[in-house]
Amino acid sequence: MAEQSIWMRKVAADPDHSTWFIERFRSMARAGDDLAGEARLVDAMLPRHARILDAGCGSGRVGGALAEAGHDVVGVDVDPALIEAAEQDHPGPRWLVGDLAELDLPAQGVTTPFDAVVCAGNVMTFLAPTTRRDVLRHFRTHLAPDGRAVIGFGAGRGYEFDEFFADAAAGALEPDLLLSTWDLRPFRKDSSFLVALLRPA
Incomplete structure (x- = not known):
């Protein structure tokens, strides 16, 4: 069994953490904030009706927007409270409780491969450090040969x-395009955020 994620350790330490997270994004949505930037980037790189895995989907913000754009979305998150919120707020995609470090969607009746795996919202930094390479390997396993993983997180x-790039290489993923924001600004050595589009090596 994989080491418990940093996210679930936070939930164990504060049982209201998930509720706070859910309400935070619901409040932002009610205020009319733009919550779909990541989804717009992913949508732009795919044809209509693409198959997308929203890895670490949270309460469904990104996967929900991609489903509304006409894609076939499966979302996975380790936190059952977030999956319940995703089902309530964004009906349509298939939302599953699951640990990305042990991801095996065919065993759950989900057909693979996917045209894209999106992992937004700093999910990579909430993983247990010992599981990061396993997670990236699972992303590669679930990707179509010409698919891409789109992963974003902050410094x-x-x-x-650099550690992420090494882990990605160990998971047979290599950079296709590196950005510093979800609105397509180029990545530089001093960038405080990374959006990595990775292709199977």
């Missing part, structure tokens, strides 16, 4: 970008 969260 200063305990996961250095």
